[in-house]
Amino acid sequence: MSFIDEIQSVAGTCKSVNILLWCVFGFGVLKLTTLILRTLAMLFDLFILPSVNYAKYGAGKGNYCVVTGASDGIGKEYARQMAQRGFNLVLISRTLSKLESIKTQFEGQYKIKVEVLAMDVAADDSSNYEQIKQLCQNLPITVLINNVGQSHSIPVPFLETQEDELRNIITINNTATLLITQIIAPIIRDTVKDKKSSRGLILTMGSFGGLIPTPLLATYSGSKAFLQNWSTALAGELSGDKIDVELVLSYLVTSAMSKIRKTSMMIPNPKQFVASTLKSVGRRCGSQERYATVTPFWSHAIYEFVIDETFGVYSKIVNTINHSFHKSIRIRALKKAARKAKK
Ligand SMILES: NC(=O)c1ccc[n+]([C@@H]2O[C@H](COP(=O)([O-])OP(=O)(O)OC[C@H]3O[C@@H](n4cnc5c(N)ncnc54)[C@H](OP(=O)(O)O)[C@@H]3O)[C@@H](O)[C@H]2O)c1
Numbered sequence: 001m002s003f004i005d006e007i008q009s010v011a012g013t014c015k016s017v018n019i020l021l022w023c024v025f026g027f028g029v030l031k032l033t034t035l036i037l038r039t040l041a042m043l044f045d046l047f048i049l050p051s052v053n054y055a056k057y058g059a060g061k062g063n064y065c066v067v068t069g070a071s072d073g074i075g076k077e078y079a080r081q082m083a084q085r086g087f088n089l090v091l092i093s094r095t096l097s098k099l100e101s102i103k104t105q106f107e108g109q110y111k112i113k114v115e116v117l118a119m120d121v122a123a124d125d126s127s128n129y130e131q132i133k134q135l136c137q138n139l140p141i142t143v144l145i146n147n148v149g150q151s152h153s154i155p156v157p158f159l160e161t162q163e164d165e166l167r168n169i170i171t172i173n174n175t176a177t178l179l180i181t182q183i184i185a186p187i188i189r190d191t192v193k194d195k196k197s198s199r200g201l202i203l204t205m206g207s208f209g210g211l212i213p214t215p216l217l218a219t220y221s222g223s224k225a226f227l228q229n230w231s232t233a234l235a236g237e238l239s240g241d242k243i244d245v246e247l248v249l250s251y252l253v254t255s256a257m258s259k260i261r262k263t264s265m266m267i268p269n270p271k272q273f274v275a276s277t278l279k280s281v282g283r284r285c286g287s288q289e290r291y292a293t294v295t296p297f298w299s300h301a302i303y304e305f306v307i308d309e310t311f312g313v314y315s316k317i318v319n320t321i322n323h324s325f326h327k328s329i330r331i332r333a334l335k336k337a338a339r340k341a342k343k
Pocket of ligand 1 (some may be wrong): 073
């Protein structure tokens with residue numbers, strides 16, 4: 001090879017290295033720009049944009065909001081805050097006495113109408129769905145909040161999960177949610193068509209248990225992950241009918257289900273959680289990468305955002321940390337049960 005050939009070959013290599021460096025630089029700039037834009041979008045959603053106006057969902061015009069699992073915890077708070085916005089309510093839950101006392105309280109306090117239906121949706125009885133249809137078919141319903149849900153009584157290895165617990169979780173979280181939506185969504189569509197409201201809304205309670213695969217809560221985790229895909233698919237199907245469909249993601253909230261009573265920066269009470277949800281409907285907050293999904297509470301949102309932007313929800317490291325977290329909860333729960341049994 002002559003000296004000239006050698007120089008040309010080195011120059012060729014340098015050119016390729018240059019192009020490669022420019023590509024890496026361009027990719028880095030693109031990644032950084034999208035990260036900055038996503039961070040800004042999250043901060044705007046969480047802290048700057050004003051609350052959603054529920055006039056578009058027919059608030060204050062005699063329209064109804066259906067809430068499942070409405071007699072306690074997050075569901076009761078959804079009912080209260082929708083009543084404050086001027087919606088009449090249909091409340092569905094297990095315990096009639098709790099529902100009746102909420103009806104008396106809310107009708108007096110918020111001057112709205114409240115219908116109640118007590119049923120155990122774990123029974124998966126077709127007569128339950130017939131009752132819901134009978135009660136709701138002639139009401140101007142514009143909002144459905146699919147809140148009812150059940151988790152494991154304590155974290156448990158999948159292979160040791162009792163059959164009735166497994167069946168109840170799937171029946172309550174999935175079958176009941178789907179069948180109730182099949183009854184209520186057409187009623188919302190007709191109410192919107194009749195121009196009693198310009199849009200309809202279907203919210204479904206997801207969970208970080210479904211966002212992040214959760215060892216020792218495997219069945220609950222799977223049931224909530226199911227709701228993510230179902231709800232997002234439904235959002236596509238119903239957008240043409242002017243119905244907004246959204247999955248609501250939450251980390252822990254104080255309630256009977258979570259068995260946590262003390263609030264903290266990461267754990268709001270139902271009032272704080274629901275206020276953040278209803279303020280943010282239609283926005284993504286911490287779920288910047290997910291269509292028709294919102295993670296509304298600020299610390300949950302930042303937590304999800306950081307996981308999404310670093311290891312990812314399906315990574316081994318996140319799975320391992322989650323596993324040891326739930327192992328320690330199981331150990332404490334078993335010790336508590338043993339102490340109770342001794343007494
Ligand atoms: N709390 C959390 O940390 C958390 C976190 C993420 C997601 N979530 C989700 O948020 C939703 C509400 O949870 P929560 O913590 O508010 O629960 P909760 O305090 O235990 O309240 C559950 C509500 O559902 C009703 N319910 C339960 N089983 C039922 C059944 N078989 N048939 C009819 N109604 C039934 C209960 O009725 P009774 O009062 O009559 O029993 C109660 O009104 C669930 O979907 C849950 O998965 C909760």
